[in-house]
Amino acid sequence: MADRTAAELVARAREDISSSATPNRFLDLLEHARVPRTRLTWLAGEEFRIVDSDRRSFALLAARFPEPPAGEFFLGLAQGEAQAFTLLHEFAAALGMSEKDLRAYEPHPAAQSYPAYLAQRAAYGTAAEVALGMLANLEEWGNYCARTASALRAQYGLAEEAVAFFTFFGAAPPGFADQALDIVTAGLTAGESPEDIARAPRLLHSYETAFWDTLASDLP
Template sequence: MTRTPQDVLAAAVRGLAPDEDANRLVPEFAAGRAPLAALTAFALEQRHIITGDRHAFRHLARERTGEPAARAFFAALAEGEDLALDHLAALSGTLGLDRAVADDYEPLAGCQAYPAYTAWLALNAEPVDVVVALSANFAAWGGCCAAMGRALRAHYGLPDGACAFFDFFARPDPRLRERSLAAVGEGLAAGRLTGAARRYGRLLQEYELMFWNTLADRTL
Protein backbone atom coordinates (compact mmCIF):
# COMPACT_ATOMS: atom_id res chain seq x y z
CA MET A 1 0.00 0.00 0.00
CA THR A 2 1.37 3.39 -0.98
CA ARG A 3 1.86 5.77 1.92
CA THR A 4 0.80 9.38 1.57
CA PRO A 5 2.37 12.31 3.44
CA GLN A 6 -0.85 12.59 5.43
CA ASP A 7 -0.54 8.94 6.47
CA VAL A 8 3.07 9.39 7.56
CA LEU A 9 2.46 12.47 9.68
CA ALA A 10 -0.76 11.18 11.22
CA ALA A 11 0.94 7.93 12.20
CA ALA A 12 3.85 9.84 13.76
CA VAL A 13 1.59 12.11 15.81
CA ARG A 14 -0.55 9.17 16.92
CA GLY A 15 2.31 6.79 17.65
CA LEU A 16 4.43 9.31 19.49
CA ALA A 17 1.72 10.93 21.59
CA PRO A 18 3.17 11.52 25.06
CA ASP A 19 1.89 10.11 28.31
CA GLU A 20 0.05 13.08 29.84
CA ASP A 21 0.65 11.80 33.36
CA ALA A 22 4.43 11.88 32.86
CA ASN A 23 4.61 15.70 32.77
CA ARG A 24 4.88 16.89 36.37
CA LEU A 25 4.89 20.65 35.77
CA VAL A 26 2.06 21.56 33.39
CA PRO A 27 -0.64 20.03 35.65
CA GLU A 28 0.68 22.10 38.55
CA PHE A 29 0.22 25.26 36.50
CA ALA A 30 -3.20 24.08 35.36
CA ALA A 31 -4.22 23.76 39.02
CA GLY A 32 -2.66 27.10 39.98
CA ARG A 33 -0.19 25.46 42.34
CA ALA A 34 3.12 26.06 40.53
CA PRO A 35 5.17 28.99 41.83
CA LEU A 36 6.03 31.88 39.52
CA ALA A 37 9.66 30.85 39.97
CA ALA A 38 8.87 27.93 37.67
CA LEU A 39 7.63 30.31 34.98
CA THR A 40 10.70 32.49 35.42
CA ALA A 41 12.97 29.49 34.93
CA PHE A 42 10.88 28.45 31.92
CA ALA A 43 11.42 31.83 30.26
CA LEU A 44 15.16 31.87 30.96
CA GLU A 45 15.65 28.35 29.64
CA GLN A 46 13.57 29.07 26.53
CA ARG A 47 15.87 31.93 25.59
CA HIS A 48 18.67 29.41 25.10
CA ILE A 49 16.46 26.78 23.49
CA ILE A 50 14.95 29.08 20.88
CA THR A 51 18.23 30.61 19.79
CA GLY A 52 19.79 27.15 19.51
CA ASP A 53 16.88 25.70 17.56
CA ARG A 54 16.89 28.69 15.22
CA HIS A 55 20.50 27.98 14.24
CA ALA A 56 19.71 24.29 13.77
CA PHE A 57 16.75 25.02 11.49
CA ARG A 58 18.77 27.50 9.45
CA HIS A 59 21.50 24.93 9.00
CA LEU A 60 18.98 22.35 7.82
CA ALA A 61 17.47 24.85 5.38
CA ARG A 62 20.74 26.15 3.96
CA GLU A 63 23.22 23.30 4.20
CA ARG A 64 21.52 19.93 4.59
CA THR A 65 18.85 19.72 1.92
CA GLY A 66 18.56 20.68 -1.71
CA GLU A 67 14.87 19.86 -1.95
CA PRO A 68 12.74 23.01 -2.12
CA ALA A 69 9.84 21.94 0.09
CA ALA A 70 12.15 20.78 2.88
CA ARG A 71 14.14 24.02 2.61
CA ALA A 72 10.91 26.01 2.88
CA PHE A 73 9.80 24.00 5.92
CA PHE A 74 12.99 24.57 7.87
CA ALA A 75 13.26 28.21 6.80
CA ALA A 76 9.72 28.76 8.09
CA LEU A 77 10.68 27.17 11.41
CA ALA A 78 13.67 29.49 11.73
CA GLU A 79 11.46 32.51 11.03
CA GLY A 80 8.99 31.23 13.60
CA GLU A 81 11.73 31.18 16.22
CA ASP A 82 12.32 34.88 15.55
CA LEU A 83 8.66 35.54 16.35
CA ALA A 84 8.85 33.30 19.39
CA LEU A 85 11.76 35.36 20.74
CA ASP A 86 9.67 38.51 20.43
CA HIS A 87 6.84 36.88 22.36
CA LEU A 88 9.29 35.56 24.94
CA ALA A 89 10.57 39.09 25.48
CA ALA A 90 7.03 40.17 26.40
CA LEU A 91 6.72 37.32 28.89
CA SER A 92 10.15 38.07 30.34
CA GLY A 93 9.26 41.75 30.74
CA THR A 94 6.11 40.87 32.64
CA LEU A 95 8.19 38.69 34.95
CA GLY A 96 10.71 41.50 35.50
CA LEU A 97 13.56 39.72 33.74
CA ASP A 98 15.98 42.18 32.19
CA ARG A 99 18.94 41.45 29.92
CA ALA A 100 21.40 41.31 32.81
CA VAL A 101 19.37 38.65 34.62
CA ALA A 102 19.05 36.61 31.42
CA ASP A 103 22.77 36.87 30.68
CA ASP A 104 23.71 35.77 34.21
CA TYR A 105 21.36 32.79 34.24
CA GLU A 106 23.03 29.38 34.11
CA PRO A 107 20.87 26.95 32.08
CA LEU A 108 20.08 23.46 33.32
CA ALA A 109 21.40 20.45 31.45
CA GLY A 110 18.06 18.65 31.65
CA CYS A 111 16.35 21.59 29.98
CA GLN A 112 18.99 22.02 27.29
CA ALA A 113 19.07 18.38 26.19
CA TYR A 114 16.28 19.13 23.68
CA PRO A 115 18.12 21.81 21.67
CA ALA A 116 21.32 19.79 21.91
CA TYR A 117 19.54 16.91 20.22
CA THR A 118 17.97 19.23 17.65
CA ALA A 119 21.49 20.35 16.77
CA TRP A 120 22.54 16.70 16.45
CA LEU A 121 19.65 16.07 14.09
CA ALA A 122 20.61 19.11 12.03
CA LEU A 123 24.08 17.67 11.54
CA ASN A 124 23.39 13.96 11.17
CA ALA A 125 19.80 13.05 10.30
CA GLU A 126 18.08 12.73 6.96
CA PRO A 127 16.14 16.03 6.72
CA VAL A 128 12.78 14.46 5.84
CA ASP A 129 13.08 12.26 8.92
CA VAL A 130 13.56 15.43 10.95
CA VAL A 131 10.41 16.91 9.40
CA VAL A 132 8.39 13.93 10.61
CA ALA A 133 9.99 13.87 14.07
CA LEU A 134 9.50 17.59 14.62
CA SER A 135 5.91 17.50 13.37
CA ALA A 136 5.03 14.86 15.96
CA ASN A 137 6.78 16.79 18.72
CA PHE A 138 5.14 20.08 17.80
CA ALA A 139 1.73 18.51 18.31
CA ALA A 140 2.65 17.57 21.89
CA TRP A 141 4.40 20.88 22.60
CA GLY A 142 1.41 22.79 21.28
CA GLY A 143 -0.90 20.98 23.67
CA CYS A 144 1.30 21.90 26.63
CA CYS A 145 1.46 25.52 25.51
CA ALA A 146 -2.33 25.68 25.17
CA ALA A 147 -2.70 24.41 28.75
CA MET A 148 -0.12 26.91 29.98
CA GLY A 149 -1.84 29.84 28.28
CA ARG A 150 -5.16 28.95 29.89
CA ALA A 151 -3.60 28.47 33.30
CA LEU A 152 -1.62 31.69 33.31
CA ARG A 153 -4.72 33.71 32.53
CA ALA A 154 -7.04 31.87 34.92
CA HIS A 155 -4.79 31.43 37.95
CA TYR A 156 -1.95 33.92 37.63
CA GLY A 157 -3.66 36.91 36.04
CA LEU A 158 -1.17 37.33 33.24
CA PRO A 159 -2.28 39.61 30.39
CA ASP A 160 -2.66 38.46 26.81
CA GLY A 161 0.67 39.97 25.80
CA ALA A 162 2.53 37.90 28.36
CA CYS A 163 0.70 34.76 27.22
CA ALA A 164 1.39 35.38 23.52
CA PHE A 165 4.39 33.02 23.59
CA PHE A 166 2.15 30.12 24.56
CA ASP A 167 -0.63 31.18 22.19
CA PHE A 168 1.85 31.25 19.31
CA PHE A 169 2.74 27.59 19.73
CA ALA A 170 -0.74 26.48 20.76
CA ARG A 171 -2.35 27.51 17.48
CA PRO A 172 -1.55 25.13 14.61
CA ASP A 173 -0.20 27.01 11.60
CA PRO A 174 -1.93 25.69 8.46
CA ARG A 175 0.89 27.03 6.28
CA LEU A 176 3.46 25.06 8.24
CA ARG A 177 1.25 21.99 7.96
CA GLU A 178 1.21 22.37 4.18
CA ARG A 179 4.96 22.79 4.11
CA SER A 180 5.47 19.66 6.21
CA LEU A 181 3.22 17.65 3.90
CA ALA A 182 5.09 18.92 0.86
CA ALA A 183 8.46 18.09 2.43
CA VAL A 184 7.35 14.57 3.37
CA GLY A 185 5.96 14.11 -0.13
CA GLU A 186 9.35 15.04 -1.58
CA GLY A 187 11.07 12.62 0.77
CA LEU A 188 8.72 9.77 -0.09
CA ALA A 189 9.16 10.37 -3.81
CA ALA A 190 12.94 10.38 -3.46
CA GLY A 191 13.01 7.34 -1.17
CA ARG A 192 14.66 9.34 1.59
CA LEU A 193 12.23 8.71 4.44
CA THR A 194 13.71 6.10 6.77
CA GLY A 195 12.68 4.15 9.83
CA ALA A 196 14.85 6.44 11.95
CA ALA A 197 12.16 9.13 11.88
CA ARG A 198 10.26 7.37 14.67
CA ARG A 199 13.38 7.07 16.82
CA TYR A 200 14.15 10.74 16.35
CA GLY A 201 10.59 11.67 17.26
CA ARG A 202 10.62 9.46 20.35
CA LEU A 203 13.83 11.05 21.59
CA LEU A 204 12.54 14.56 20.96
CA GLN A 205 9.44 13.75 23.00
CA GLU A 206 11.55 12.34 25.82
CA TYR A 207 13.88 15.34 25.82
CA GLU A 208 10.92 17.71 25.92
CA LEU A 209 9.49 15.80 28.88
CA MET A 210 12.92 16.08 30.50
CA PHE A 211 12.69 19.85 30.04
CA TRP A 212 9.38 20.12 31.90
CA ASN A 213 10.34 17.71 34.64
CA THR A 214 13.75 19.29 35.20
CA LEU A 215 11.95 22.56 35.86
CA ALA A 216 9.56 20.72 38.18
CA ASP A 217 12.44 19.21 40.14
CA ARG A 218 14.10 22.59 40.49
CA THR A 219 11.11 24.78 41.36
CA LEU A 220 8.25 22.77 42.89
Protein backbone atom coordinates in the same frame (compact mmCIF):
# COMPACT_ATOMS: atom_id res chain seq x y z
CA MET B 1 3.23 4.66 -2.75
CA ALA B 2 5.53 7.24 -1.15
CA ASP B 3 2.57 9.50 -0.33
CA ARG B 4 0.77 6.68 1.43
CA THR B 5 3.90 5.60 3.27
CA ALA B 6 4.55 9.15 4.47
CA ALA B 7 1.02 9.38 5.86
CA GLU B 8 1.51 6.00 7.52
CA LEU B 9 4.75 7.19 9.12
CA VAL B 10 3.00 10.24 10.54
CA ALA B 11 0.16 8.11 11.92
CA ARG B 12 2.60 5.62 13.42
CA ALA B 13 4.71 8.35 14.98
CA ARG B 14 1.68 10.01 16.55
CA GLU B 15 0.50 6.66 17.89
CA ASP B 16 3.92 5.99 19.41
CA ILE B 17 3.93 9.42 21.05
CA SER B 18 0.39 9.02 22.35
CA SER B 19 1.07 5.58 23.80
CA SER B 20 4.23 6.76 25.59
CA ALA B 21 2.83 10.07 26.84
CA THR B 22 2.73 10.69 30.58
CA PRO B 23 0.89 13.38 32.54
CA ASN B 24 2.56 16.78 32.39
CA ARG B 25 3.04 17.41 36.09
CA PHE B 26 4.34 20.94 35.61
CA LEU B 27 1.23 22.03 33.75
CA ASP B 28 -1.04 20.21 36.21
CA LEU B 29 0.58 22.22 39.01
CA LEU B 30 0.52 25.43 37.00
CA GLU B 31 -3.22 25.14 36.38
CA HIS B 32 -3.75 24.95 40.15
CA ALA B 33 -1.42 27.89 40.92
CA ARG B 34 1.02 25.57 42.65
CA VAL B 35 4.11 26.64 40.68
CA PRO B 36 5.94 29.42 42.51
CA ARG B 37 6.77 32.49 40.45
CA THR B 38 10.45 31.82 41.03
CA ARG B 39 10.03 28.55 39.12
CA LEU B 40 8.41 30.45 36.26
CA THR B 41 11.77 32.12 35.76
CA TRP B 42 13.10 28.65 34.92
CA LEU B 43 10.54 28.43 32.14
CA ALA B 44 11.65 31.78 30.73
CA GLY B 45 15.34 31.03 31.13
CA GLU B 46 15.21 27.59 29.55
CA GLU B 47 13.10 28.81 26.64
CA PHE B 48 15.52 31.69 26.07
CA ARG B 49 18.24 29.13 25.29
CA ILE B 50 15.95 26.75 23.43
CA VAL B 51 14.40 29.27 21.05
CA ASP B 52 17.74 30.84 20.19
CA SER B 53 19.21 27.40 19.46
CA ASP B 54 16.21 26.21 17.46
CA ARG B 55 16.25 29.37 15.35
CA ARG B 56 19.82 28.62 14.35
CA SER B 57 19.04 24.95 13.76
CA PHE B 58 16.18 25.72 11.37
CA ALA B 59 18.30 28.30 9.57
CA LEU B 60 21.02 25.67 9.11
CA LEU B 61 18.46 23.20 7.77
CA ALA B 62 17.19 25.82 5.31
CA ALA B 63 20.78 26.30 4.11
CA ARG B 64 21.44 22.57 3.83
CA PHE B 65 18.16 21.83 2.04
CA PRO B 66 17.34 25.01 0.08
CA GLU B 67 15.18 23.38 -2.59
CA PRO B 68 11.40 23.24 -2.15
CA PRO B 69 9.58 22.14 -0.17
CA ALA B 70 12.24 21.91 2.55
CA GLY B 71 13.91 25.30 2.09
CA GLU B 72 10.76 27.35 2.48
CA PHE B 73 9.54 25.15 5.34
CA PHE B 74 12.67 25.46 7.45
CA LEU B 75 13.16 29.13 6.66
CA GLY B 76 9.62 29.77 7.85
CA LEU B 77 10.31 27.90 11.08
CA ALA B 78 13.49 29.93 11.64
CA GLN B 79 11.54 33.15 11.13
CA GLY B 80 8.88 31.92 13.53
CA GLU B 81 11.48 31.24 16.19
CA ALA B 82 12.87 34.74 15.72
CA GLN B 83 9.40 36.18 16.28
CA ALA B 84 8.89 33.97 19.32
CA PHE B 85 12.23 35.10 20.72
CA THR B 86 10.91 38.67 20.81
CA LEU B 87 7.66 37.58 22.45
CA LEU B 88 9.57 35.62 25.09
CA HIS B 89 11.08 38.85 26.38
CA GLU B 90 7.56 40.08 27.21
CA PHE B 91 6.99 36.99 29.36
CA ALA B 92 10.35 37.44 31.05
CA ALA B 93 9.65 41.11 31.72
CA ALA B 94 6.35 40.20 33.42
CA LEU B 95 8.41 38.04 35.79
CA GLY B 96 10.84 40.88 36.46
CA MET B 97 13.59 39.38 34.32
CA SER B 98 15.79 41.58 32.18
CA GLU B 99 17.83 40.61 29.13
CA LYS B 100 20.82 40.42 31.46
CA ASP B 101 18.94 38.05 33.75
CA LEU B 102 18.01 35.79 30.84
CA ARG B 103 21.61 35.60 29.69
CA ALA B 104 22.84 34.94 33.22
CA TYR B 105 20.36 32.13 33.83
CA GLU B 106 22.09 28.77 34.20
CA PRO B 107 20.19 26.17 32.11
CA HIS B 108 19.49 22.64 33.33
CA PRO B 109 21.07 19.94 31.13
CA ALA B 110 17.96 17.74 30.87
CA ALA B 111 15.81 20.71 29.87
CA GLN B 112 18.22 21.45 27.01
CA SER B 113 18.30 17.95 25.54
CA TYR B 114 15.59 18.84 23.01
CA PRO B 115 17.47 21.71 21.32
CA ALA B 116 20.72 19.75 21.53
CA TYR B 117 19.19 16.86 19.59
CA LEU B 118 17.56 19.20 17.08
CA ALA B 119 20.93 20.90 16.52
CA GLN B 120 22.51 17.50 15.97
CA ARG B 121 19.89 16.57 13.38
CA ALA B 122 20.24 20.00 11.76
CA ALA B 123 23.94 19.35 11.26
CA TYR B 124 23.91 15.66 10.40
CA GLY B 125 20.34 14.51 9.84
CA THR B 126 17.89 14.69 6.95
CA ALA B 127 15.08 17.06 6.17
CA ALA B 128 12.57 14.22 6.38
CA GLU B 129 13.66 13.26 9.90
CA VAL B 130 13.20 16.75 11.25
CA ALA B 131 9.97 17.41 9.36
CA LEU B 132 8.39 14.23 10.70
CA GLY B 133 9.64 14.99 14.20
CA MET B 134 8.11 18.45 14.18
CA LEU B 135 4.85 17.30 12.59
CA ALA B 136 4.28 14.33 14.88
CA ASN B 137 4.96 16.34 18.05
CA LEU B 138 3.13 19.49 16.98
CA GLU B 139 -0.28 18.70 18.46
CA GLU B 140 1.07 17.89 21.92
CA TRP B 141 3.44 20.88 21.97
CA GLY B 142 0.67 23.22 20.82
CA ASN B 143 -1.67 21.89 23.48
CA TYR B 144 0.97 22.37 26.18
CA CYS B 145 1.55 25.95 25.08
CA ALA B 146 -2.18 26.72 25.02
CA ARG B 147 -2.54 25.30 28.55
CA THR B 148 0.42 27.34 29.73
CA ALA B 149 -1.00 30.58 28.35
CA SER B 150 -4.41 29.90 29.87
CA ALA B 151 -3.00 29.05 33.30
CA LEU B 152 -0.71 32.07 33.37
CA ARG B 153 -3.65 34.35 32.61
CA ALA B 154 -6.13 32.71 34.97
CA GLN B 155 -3.93 31.76 37.91
CA TYR B 156 -1.09 34.27 37.80
CA GLY B 157 -2.83 37.33 36.38
CA LEU B 158 -0.48 37.79 33.43
CA ALA B 159 -1.66 40.02 30.62
CA GLU B 160 -2.19 38.80 27.07
CA GLU B 161 1.03 40.34 25.80
CA ALA B 162 2.96 38.55 28.56
CA VAL B 163 1.70 35.13 27.43
CA ALA B 164 1.88 35.84 23.69
CA PHE B 165 4.93 33.58 23.40
CA PHE B 166 2.78 30.61 24.36
CA THR B 167 -0.28 31.56 22.32
CA PHE B 168 2.04 31.96 19.33
CA PHE B 169 2.99 28.30 19.55
CA GLY B 170 -0.55 27.19 20.32
CA ALA B 171 -1.46 26.85 16.64
CA ALA B 172 0.46 25.57 13.62
CA PRO B 173 1.55 27.98 10.87
CA PRO B 174 -0.65 27.85 7.74
CA GLY B 175 0.36 25.00 5.45
CA PHE B 176 2.71 23.49 8.03
CA ALA B 177 1.31 19.96 7.94
CA ASP B 178 1.15 19.75 4.14
CA GLN B 179 4.72 21.02 3.75
CA ALA B 180 6.06 18.63 6.38
CA LEU B 181 4.31 15.69 4.75
CA ASP B 182 5.74 16.67 1.36
CA ILE B 183 9.24 16.68 2.85
CA VAL B 184 8.77 13.22 4.35
CA THR B 185 7.44 11.99 1.00
CA ALA B 186 10.47 13.42 -0.78
CA GLY B 187 12.80 11.67 1.65
CA LEU B 188 11.12 8.32 1.15
CA THR B 189 11.14 8.77 -2.62
CA ALA B 190 14.88 9.45 -2.44
CA GLY B 191 15.37 6.13 -0.68
CA GLU B 192 15.65 7.16 2.97
CA SER B 193 14.95 4.46 5.51
CA PRO B 194 11.47 4.76 7.07
CA GLU B 195 12.92 3.43 10.34
CA ASP B 196 15.55 6.16 10.44
CA ILE B 197 12.98 8.86 9.70
CA ALA B 198 10.62 7.51 12.36
CA ARG B 199 13.30 7.59 15.06
CA ALA B 200 13.41 11.39 15.26
CA PRO B 201 9.85 12.00 16.52
CA ARG B 202 10.26 9.41 19.28
CA LEU B 203 13.48 10.98 20.51
CA LEU B 204 12.18 14.53 20.22
CA HIS B 205 9.16 13.57 22.28
CA SER B 206 11.34 12.02 24.97
CA TYR B 207 13.51 15.12 25.13
CA GLU B 208 10.47 17.41 25.34
CA THR B 209 9.16 15.29 28.21
CA ALA B 210 12.51 15.78 29.95
CA PHE B 211 12.08 19.54 29.57
CA TRP B 212 8.71 19.59 31.37
CA ASP B 213 9.86 17.09 33.98
CA THR B 214 12.80 19.33 34.79
CA LEU B 215 10.52 22.29 35.36
CA ALA B 216 8.44 20.22 37.79
CA SER B 217 11.39 18.69 39.63
CA ASP B 218 11.23 18.96 43.44
CA LEU B 219 7.92 20.82 43.41
CA PRO B 220 5.52 19.54 46.10
